[in-house]
Amino acid sequence: MEYADDADRRELLLHSAYAAEQVRVMERPLLDRGVPLMRMAAQAVAHTAAGMLDDEDLALEDTSIVLLAGAGDNGGDGLFAAAALAQEGAAVTAVAVGRTLHEEGFAAFVRAGGKVLVLDPEAGIPGCASGFSAGEAGERLQAAVSLASKSHLIIDAMTGIGIHGVLRGIPAALASALGLDGEVPDESALPGRESSGDFPLVLAVDTPSGVGVDDGSLPGPYLPANVTVTFGAMKPCAVLPPATFGSGRIELVDFGFDIDDVEPAVEVVDNTFASDAVRLPHVDDGKYSRGVVGLVTGSQRYPGAAVLTARAAARANTGMVRYLGPERAQNMVLAALPEAVLGKGHVQSWVVGSGVPSGDADGADADLQRQTIAALLRHYALDGEPAVDDAAYDMPPVVVDAGALDLLPDRVPGQVVITPHAGEMAALLNRLEAGRAGTRADDASPKAGGYAGAADAEDAHDTVGFDGNADSGIDSASTGTGTGSPETAESKSDGTESNTVSFPTADESEPDVTGDSRAASPATDTPSSSVTPDEPAAAFTARDVTAYPLACARRAHELTGATVLLKGAVTIVVDEDHTYVSGSAPAWLATAGAGDVLAGLVGALLAQQDDEITTAETVAAAAYLHGMAAAIASESEQQGWQEPDLVGHGRRQRFMTLGHPIVAGDVIRAIPEAIADVVA
Ligand SMILES: NC(=O)C1=CN([C@@H]2O[C@H](COP(=O)(O)OP(=O)(O)OC[C@H]3O[C@@H](n4cnc5c(N)ncnc54)[C@H](OP(=O)(O)O)[C@@H]3O)[C@@H](O)[C@H]2O)[C@@H](O)CC1
Numbered sequence: 092m093e094y095a096d097d098a099d100r101r102e103l104l105l106h107s108a109y110a111a112e113q114v115r116v117m118e119r120p121l122l123d124r125g126v127p128l129m130r131m132a133a134q135a136v137a138h139t140a141a142g143m144l145d146d147e148d149l150a151l152e153d154t155s156i157v158l159l160a161g162a163g164d165n166g167g168d169g170l171f172a173a174a175a176l177a178q179e180g181a182a183v184t185a186v187a188v189g190r191t192l193h194e195e196g197f198a199a200f201v202r203a204g205g206k207v208l209v210l211d212p213e214a215g216i217p218g219c220a221s222g223f224s225a226g227e228a229g230e231r232l233q234a235a236v237s238l239a240s241k242s243h244l245i246i247d248a249m250t251g252i253g254i255h256g257v258l259r260g261i262p263a264a265l266a267s268a269l270g271l272d273g274e275v276p277d278e279s280a281l282p283g284r285e286s287s288g289d290f291p292l293v294l295a296v297d298t299p300s301g302v303g304v305d306d307g308s309l310p311g312p313y314l315p316a317n318v319t320v321t322f323g324a325m326k327p328c329a330v331l332p333p334a335t336f337g338s339g340r341i342e343l344v345d346f347g348f349d350i351d352d353v354e355p356a357v358e359v360v361d362n363t364f365a366s367d368a369v370r371l372p373h374v375d376d377g378k379y380s381r382g383v384v385g386l387v388t389g390s391q392r393y394p395g396a397a398v399l400t401a402r403a404a405a406r407a408n409t410g411m412v413r414y415l416g417p418e419r420a421q422n423m424v425l426a427a428l429p430e431a432v433l434g435k436g437h438v439q440s441w442v443v444g445s446g447v448p449s450g451d452a453d454g455a456d457a458d459l460q461r462q463t464i465a466a467l468l469r470h471y472a473l474d475g476e477p478a479v480d481d482a483a484y485d486m487p488p489v490v491v492d493a494g495a496l497d498l499l500p501d502r503v504p505g506q507v508v509i510t511p512h513a514g515e516m517a518a519l520l521n522r523l524e525a526g527r528a529g530t531r532a533d534d535a536s537p538k539a540g541g542y543a544g545a546a547d548a549e550d551a552h553d554t555v556g557f558d559g560n561a562d563s564g565i566d567s568a569s570t571g572t573g574t575g576s577p578e579t580a581e582s583k584s585d586g587t588e589s590n591t592v593s594f595p596t597a598d599e600s601e602p603d604v605t606g607d608s609r610a611a612s613p614a615t616d617t618p619s620s621s622v623t624p625d626e627p628a629a630a631f632t633a634r635d636v637t638a639y640p641l642a643c644a645r646r647a648h649e650l651t652g653a654t655v656l657l658k659g660a661v662t663i664v665v666d667e668d669h670t671y672v673s674g675s676a677p678a679w680l681a682t683a684g685a686g687d688v689l690a691g692l693v694g695a696l697l698a699q700q701d702d703e704i705t706t707a708e709t710v711a712a713a714a715y716l717h718g719m720a721a722a723i724a725s726e727s728e729q730q731g732w733q734e735p736d737l738v739g740h741g742r743r744q745r746f747m748t749l750g751h752p753i754v755a756g757d758v759i760r761a762i763p764e765a766i767a768d769v770v771a
């Protein structure tokens with residue numbers, strides 16, 4: 092077996108995921124050279140299975156193992172692995188979930204003394220029963236569920252990268268009975284911390300059956316794993332939420348794919364990646380050259396967000412923080428951060444909206460912060476007019492958070508960064524999709540009235556349109572300075588028609604062998620939304636966003652042009668061409684105000700950039716530093732995503748430090764140390 096021995100290759104493999112089709116292309120030259128990939132995969136699976144049982148102090152000869160074997164090569168991997176385990180004395184039963192089994196794998200398994208249970212009456216597996224009645228098929232299915240439930244280890248080799256859509260038929264019935272139906276496993280944040288003594292353990296071969304391999308979704312029944320042994324390279328489901336939460340520990344087998352010239356489908360942020368976004372101070376630096384962040388955050392009602400964004404931005408390697416907001420918030424910012432400067436001036440980035448009421452809040456129309464933000468965001472609106480668009484592209488980067496999300500213009504350049512959590516993303520998509528479908532021609536919406544364009548921008552990096560006093564003289568959205576007209580669904584032609592968010596549905600043509608309605612229609616509990624350009628969209632919910640976060644983030648990018656950061660235990664960042672994820676945060680970070688800290692941190696990193704790295708890379712680095720600061724503050728080793736173990740390179744220690752609760756302010760205090768760690 093070839094193992095990665097080069098440090099750069101190893102780093103790349105451990106932080107990159109490749110789509111199923113890319114993996115098939117990369118495996119081709121090896122298969123053509125006759126490299127026995129399936130045997131190598133099976134050997135790793137058998138080795139990992141033995142290790143999992145050994146961790147539970149079980150000798151192989153005392154264990155019962157159930158292999159769920161599909162008809163494809165994933166089943167073949169499982170059969171060869173099961174044969175090896177049977178040879179070592181384990182009692183192994185292979186449950187054939189399809190109509191055939193991988194021929195050589197099956198032969199090896201039978202030679203090793205394994206038993207086979209066939210579930211599909213139409214199956215044609217040599218020496219095994221077939222043509223049995225529907226009633227017997229139901230009984231066999233129940234027997235398989237019972238056998239698997241009582242076993243020590245289930246090896247899930249039903250489907251790998253060859254899955255199409257939602258799991259259906261017998262595999263769906265088994266996953267429903269033994270696993271979950273689209274939900275994320277309900278576990279404490281430190282799975283595998285110590286032996287649970289709960290059997291059966293589940294080892295997934297290549298990918299857990301039922302997950303969306305390329306988009307990381309959980310569209311229906313799937314079998315969550317304790318450990319996934321994945322071959323050649325990680326697939327997106329190993330790093331993307333929510334599928335990554337159902338994958339358990341990932342063990343990666345390096346087949347020696349030529350990955351140097353292949354662009355990963357998803358990149359996981361690590362220290363090296365994040366360090367590129369931190370500008371080290373120069374000997375000739377002054378405060379302005381180190382980056383100035385302008386904040387229009389906090390409000391009369393939520394002044395605390397002003398303090399959190401200001402303190403976070405100030406601690407994240409910037410030269411200066413400018414604050415605009417109501418007097419109460421100004422006073423609080425100055426008390427917490429005497430270094431802050433009030434009022435307008437030159438800035439290299441903006442942060443707007445954290446702690447600002449959204450448009451549906453009482454009195455939102457009269458809120459001065461919203462009016463200030465609306466005036467600023469007009470300068471980012473693209474309307475196809477070259478002069479207007481050029482001016483928009485020249486504006487400094489802006490982070491549009493929380494209450495400002497509903498003030499986002501229809502189309503913006505990529506230096507506009509939106510930072511929703513799942514609920515905010517659902518609301519945003521509903522607004523955008525409704526706007527496209529022309530179902531909500533709401534003149535009172537923040538989008539109405541057109542956009543001012545940037546004709547009044549004296550300096551693209553200045554506080555365009557602002558009076559120095561944030562409480563008066565604001566270039567108000569309601570003054571109607573705009574000249575453009577809002578795009579209608581008809582007038583808009585942004586080329587996004589083909590890229591819609593569509594949620595898979597069950598293929599109901601498959602027989603229901605169980606009588607279990609979930610097996611016949613496994614998607615009955617899948618999200619309600621199915622968005623096509625021609626019909627009004629059903630409302631998105633936060634649950635939809637949590638189940639299909641990548642699709643939703645991409646959709647928000649397609650509709651707006653903004654760089655999208657979708658928050659969660661694993662945060663996703665997308666732009667036109669790239670997808671980044673950061674899973675550095677412990678779950679202790681899920682605490683009020685943590686999002687405000689992130690907004691300030693993103694603004695700070697954007698303010699210190701030259702043109703060497705992209706907005707999306709900077710934003711992804713900020714998410715990573717945010718998580719690292721939370722890890723330092725909480726003294727926790729738990730993370731939303733753990734690096735895989737590379738098979739053949741030993742296993743990482745399993746006993747992680749749980750840490751302790753934190754508040755958002757603790758995260759801010761740890762930002763400097765997080766920065767120091769990544770640049771060290
Ligand atoms: N990458 C590598 O280098 C190497 C890869 N290798 C391995 O090959 C695997 C890929 O094998 P693969 O192409 O044969 O597909 P695979 O995952 O077995 O799935 C096909 C089966 O699933 C079924 N099925 C499909 N959709 C379904 C649904 N929704 N619901 C229910 N069933 C569904 C489908 O049924 P059908 O649609 O034909 O009725 C068929 O039976 C890969 O993941 C890895 O394990 C290693 O051996 C060596 C090196």
Ligand SMILES: Nc1ncnc2c1ncn2[C@@H]1O[C@H](COP(=O)(O)OP(=O)(O)O)[C@@H](O)[C@H]1O
Pocket residue numbers: 512658659660661662676677678679680681682683684685686687688689717731
């Ligand atoms: N389970 C979790 N594990 C790690 N980080 C999380 C988890 N849940 C949320 N977070 C992070 O916590 C932050 C919460 O932000 P947000 O929901 O905007 O909070 P608030 O609005 O109170 O500031 C985000 O950065 C998010 O990525």
